[in-house]
Amino acid sequence: MVYSSWLSALGWGIFFLGLVASIIIFSVKRKFYPVMYLASIAIYIFTIGFMVDAFKLGKNWILILLVISSILFILAGVWFSYKFQRKKSEILQSLPPRRK
Numbered sequence: 001m002v003y004s005s006w007l008s009a010l011g012w013g014i015f016f017l018g019l020v021a022s023i024i025i026f027s028v029k030r031k032f033y034p035v036m037y038l039a040s041i042a043i044y045i046f047t048i049g050f051m052v053d054a055f056k057l058g059k060n061w062i063l064i065l066l067v068i069s070s071i072l073f074i075l076a077g078v079w080f081s082y083k084f085q086r087k088k089s090e091i092l093q094s095l096p097p098r099r100k
Helices: 005-029 033-055 059-083 085-094
Strands: none
Touching: 005 033, 033 059, 059 085
């Protein structure tokens, strides 16, 4: 299978933009979770670009694909929030009290 030339440029462009943004975000916030959010967004953008190119999707199919993936991620987020809510309360109760 041969893919379009723009797909390679899209992948490398997203990779380098994500890498630079990750370095900046980590150096400013000193936290790792924003870097993971950025990495997942970059992978999502490249995956949608690949699906559009590999399956020759039109405008309507791209919109349907984005809607389905959004619903899937929303449902996964709700499910994980309910699943880990009990663990979160257990962890918060086991923490020592905050000093004043």
